[in-house]
């Protein structure tokens with residue numbers, strides 16, 4: 001058990017989710033053929049990733065997803081409602097009973113940011129949730145955030161503010177703020 005080039009959990013997870021690129025997938029499969037150590041780690045990943053995949057596809061998680069995940073679910077015929085905002089942008093948004101996934105694409109200049117947090121605030125600017133150290137691919141110009149469908153479908157008219165923050169020793173730096181004016185389209189109670 002001494003793999004000289006162990007694959008990271010993120011790569012193994014992407015592999016199991018089926019979102020690795022063709023070339024990367026081939027390299028990993030060749031490696032797994034001869035490496036029990038990485039194989040064992042992959043099996044550990046499977047229980048976890050399977051659960052996450054199902055939850056993500058049901059659209060009930062608030063999470064940052066990859067472009068590949070988005071392509072995959074669209075190919076599978078899920079209906080994706082997507083709002084794309086520049087830094088400082090605002091959107092009028094809603095969700096209908098037909099939507100499977102609700103996606104916010106937040107554009108920002110993240111070059112040089114070692115850690116990026118996504119802060120989700122109510123209309124008064126009070127932070128309600130923070131996703132720390134979200135995955136940002138090198139050279140990425142946007143973050144793809146999946147809102148919880150369970151939450152969005154139940155939400156009354158409300159305002160939600162998202163902020164992308166860069167964190168380093170110097171503290172926090174605002175990369176972009178995004179305001180969503182949500183209009184309810186489905187009846188029922190709900191809210192924060």
Ligand SMILES: [Zn+2]
Nearest residue numbers: 003006035038
């Ligand atoms: Zn290995």
